[in-house]
Amino acid sequence: MTASADxxxxxxxxxVGLFVDTIGALPSLLVPILAGLYGTRGTGIGxxxxxxxxxxxxxxxxWLAWMRFHYQLGSDDIRIESGxxxxxxxxxxxxxxxxxxIEQPPLxxxxxxxxxxxxTGGGKGEEGVxxxxxxxxxxxxxxxxxxxxxxxxxxASPAEAAADEQAPDLLFAMGPKRxxxxxxxxxxxxxxxxxxxxxxxxxxxxxxxxxxxxxxEQQSAEVGTLSLARQIEAALAALAALTVLGIGTGxxxxxxxxxxxxxxxxxxxxxxxxxxxTLTDVTIPLERVQAAEIATGPIRKRRxxxxxxxxxxxxxxxxxxxxxxxxxxxxxxxxxIMALTGxxxxxxxxxxxxxxxxxxxxxxxxxSLLFAGLGLGLAQVEQAYGxxxxxPITLMALRDWLRWNREWRATDRDQxxxxxxxxxxxxxxxxxVNVHSVSIARSPLERRRGLATVHFGxxxxxMRFPAVPVAEALAIREQVLAQAAPVDFSxxxxxx
Amino acid sequence: MNDSADLTQLDPAFEKVLRLRGVALAxxxxxxxxxxxxxxxxxxxxxxxxxxxxxxxxxLISPPRRYRRWGYAFGPDxxxxxxxxxxxxxxxxxxxxxxxxxxxxxxxxRRWGLAQLTVHTAGSHGASIVLPGLSMAQAETIREAIRQxxxxxxx
Numbered sequence: 091m092t093a094s095a096d097x098x099x100x101x102x103x104x105x106v107g108l109f110v111d112t113i114g115a116l117p118s119l120l121v122p123i124l125a126g127l128y129g130t131r132g133t134g135i136g137x138x139x140x141x142x143x144x145x146x147x148x149x150x151x152x153w154l155a156w157m158r159f160h161y162q163l164g165s166d167d168i169r170i171e172s173g174x175x176x177x178x179x180x181x182x183x184x185x186x187x188x189x190x191x192i193e194q195p196p197l198x199x200x201x202x203x204x205x206x207x208x209x210t211g212g213g214k215g216e217e218g219v220x221x222x223x224x225x226x227x228x229x230x231x232x233x234x235x236x237x238x239x240x241x242x243x244x245x246a247s248p249a250e251a252a253a254d255e256q257a258p259d260l261l262f263a264m265g266p267k268r269x270x271x272x273x274x275x276x277x278x279x280x281x282x283x284x285x286x287x288x289x290x291x292x293x294x295x296x297x298x299x300x301x302x303x304x305x306x307e308q309q310s311a312e313v314g315t316l317s318l319a320r321q322i323e324a325a326l327a328a329l330a331a332l333t334v335l336g337i338g339t340g341x342x343x344x345x346x347x348x349x350x351x352x353x354x355x356x357x358x359x360x361x362x363x364x365x366x367x368t369l370t371d372v373t374i375p376l377e378r379v380q381a382a383e384i385a386t387g388p389i390r391k392r393r394x395x396x397x398x399x400x401x402x403x404x405x406x407x408x409x410x411x412x413x414x415x416x417x418x419x420x421x422x423x424x425x426x427i428m429a430l431t432g433x434x435x436x437x438x439x440x441x442x443x444x445x446x447x448x449x450x451x452x453x454x455x456x457x458s459l460l461f462a463g464l465g466l467g468l469a470q471v472e473q474a475y476g477x478x479x480x481x482p483i484t485l486m487a488l489r490d491w492l493r494w495n496r497e498w499r500a501t502d503r504d505q506x507x508x509x510x511x512x513x514x515x516x517x518x519x520x521x522x523v524n525v526h527s528v529s530i531a532r533s534p535l536e537r538r539r540g541l542a543t544v545h546f547g548x549x550x551x552x553m554r555f556p557a558v559p560v561a562e563a564l565a566i567r568e569q570v571l572a573q574a575a576p577v578d579f580s581x582x583x584x585x586x
Numbered sequence: 587m588n589d590s591a592d593l594t595q596l597d598p599a600f601e602k603v604l605r606l607r608g609v610a611l612a613x614x615x616x617x618x619x620x621x622x623x624x625x626x627x628x629x630x631x632x633x634x635x636x637x638x639x640x641x642x643x644x645x646l647i648s649p650p651r652r653y654r655r656w657g658y659a660f661g662p663d664x665x666x667x668x669x670x671x672x673x674x675x676x677x678x679x680x681x682x683x684x685x686x687x688x689x690x691x692x693x694x695x696r697r698w699g700l701a702q703l704t705v706h707t708a709g710s711h712g713a714s715i716v717l718p719g720l721s722m723a724q725a726e727t728i729r730e731a732i733r734q735x736x737x738x739x740x741x
Contacts, residue, residue: 166737176692181729183736186685210685210708217686217706403708526709529677537674547679547709554711567678575663575680578739579708 107222264351273341381520403549449557593657600719612641
């Protein structure tokens with residue numbers, strides 16, 4: 091790998107750190123050591139040589155990796171070269187480094203060593219880790235990175251200071267009644283399935299459903315019609331019991347999570363506090379909001395209930411994919427919060443389009459053929475089994491249709507809209523400028539129909555437009571890139 | 587798509603790498619199928635014949651086609667990577683959104699003097715875009731150009 095003239099020296103990690111690292115890895119060596127001891131038992135080879143060989147081998151590998159590991163401070167990036175067989179040279183521009191963290195585990199502290207981690211805006215951590223450099227070097231690295239990075243971060247502070255005086259105003263809150271309502275809606279099919287699974291596992295604890303059914307079946311052999319009624323009765327009783335349990339867990343979980351829900355506007359952003367036993371307090375900086383999701387369901391929609399969540403970007407590892415800012419709210423309550431984020435809801439001029447029906451049909455037909463083939467195979471064994479396949483085919487066709495029916499896409503001047511789901515109906519709205527990459531994918535089926543699927547690379551959320559005519563897909567990509575390409579990552583969240 | 591005319595092809599040596607990988611995969615498929623033949627009671631050829639067809643496709647038919655359809659375009663403000671023989675994939679990353687850049691070289695790529703460039707973004711879907719089969723010099727040129735771009739964006 092060539093080095094340009096303006097680079098500093100290629101540096102190695104601390105040699106002492108090599109041993110600290112090996113000691114730190116001892117727990118993971120326990121298994122091979124035990125395996126080694128087990129494998130050599132009765133051969134007359136003592137425990138000591140086995141342990142020594144394994145430790146030596148591990149140390150040797152680490153030493154080779156250490157020999158091949160170099161880092162180098164350039165004029166505008168850090169270069170990290172690593173790898174025994176597969177050589178990787180990673181380049182991290184200073185401007186992309188959000189933070190340099192220095193960590194000192196106990197043993198390393200005794201020896202004045204530190205782990206340096208360069209954090210960039212990327213989703214996963216571990217972007218640049220120097221495991222064990224001398225503490226002095228770590229501090230030098232941090233100051234070099236901080237001085238070389240253009241620190242225009244400071245520009246925002248006077249405005250922030252001025253805004254600090256402003257008292258927080260309440261944007262949204264949920265009282266016990268609202269939380270109770272949300273609890274009722276939170277009865278989910280997933281919870282139901284879990285309960286069903288538990289019912290299967292721990293049915294000895296429940297009222298003896300199986301016995302009911304069994305006795306009903308025995309009676310059915312004897313009495314006929316009456317037993318059918320009994321059977322239905324038993325099934326209904328079971329269903330009712332599980333429904334009550336489902337609603338109960340929904341209520342309890344919701345109350346624990348949402349109790350005392352308050353969303354306030356503070357100078358630093360939106361501040362959300364909630365929780366009954368564990369209180370959480372989260373501040374969402376407004377300039378980091380890149381997308382909003384308005385979700386509802388087939389039942390709560392009739393009552394006019396919606397949920398608003400905001401998707402932020404560039405946070406550290408502890409950030410969740412999206413933050414609920416109004417779990418159960420009227421559209422009129424959601425609008426003012428949305429207005430603060432600068433994300434605009436769809437208006438009369440937003441033209442929504444559906445995924446191409448044919449593309450969905452192709453998949454449905456292909457899958458139905460597969461199941462029909464399976465059915466034919468089963469019919470060889472027993473004719474009735476073959477007909478069983480009719481059920482999944484119809485159910486999946488129904489689900490596909492429901493999904494397709496609820497799937498819409500739209501673009502406006504600077505935003506993307508994706509409506510999806512038939513049970514959880516969510517509308518995701520993202521700013522085009524926050525898209526980090528656009529890719530167009532075409533499966534053989536889509537190609538046959540002149541269609542494509544457009545994927546948008548957004549942090550912490552997924553947005554895609556399936557089965558779009560190719561010309562439109564290309565046009566959408568051009569539009570999004572025209573918005574996103576001129577804005578460098580470091581300017582995102584500051585431009586507003 | 588008809589706008590693939592302005593794409594740059596990958597290094598010709600990469601076709602050899604693809605062939606080599608195809609042959610290795612085909613050998614694996616054949617080995618599995620033959621052992622299945624040896625242990626199964628089903629009629630002879632039930633595993634071997636489809637496996638043979640698959641192996642021929644993997645080793646001979648697919649690699650040159652995949653190579654021909656692979657290309658990239660390094661524009662003033664974006665990198666585009668197009669690939670896929672059965673499943674077409676066309677990704678574009680604005681240079682200003684690249685977080686960090688990797689240049690990898692495994693033992694096989696090194697044998698042909700090739701390298702693989704990976705750019706990482708902050709997105710969650712398609713976060714990393716991979717451009718394999720560049721000559722080492724090409725990969726480094728592109729990396730330097732991206733670095734330059736990020737540098738300039740801040741001045």
